[in-house]
Amino acid sequence: MARLITDAKQEDTRVRRIAKVMDVLKNGKKWTG
Structure with a gap:
């Protein structure tokens, strides 16, 4: 159960x-965290 x-x-x-990666790529933002 714990494994599930x-x-x-x-x-x-x-x-x-x-x-998050898609959002960054789409908006051309710099990578943060």
Whole structure:
């Protein structure tokens, strides 16, 4: 059960990271954090 939660959390982090990269590329912002 704990493993499912951990995997879901990693997936969520990965999705957010991709969304952030896309946002930066789209808006031409400098990379921060």
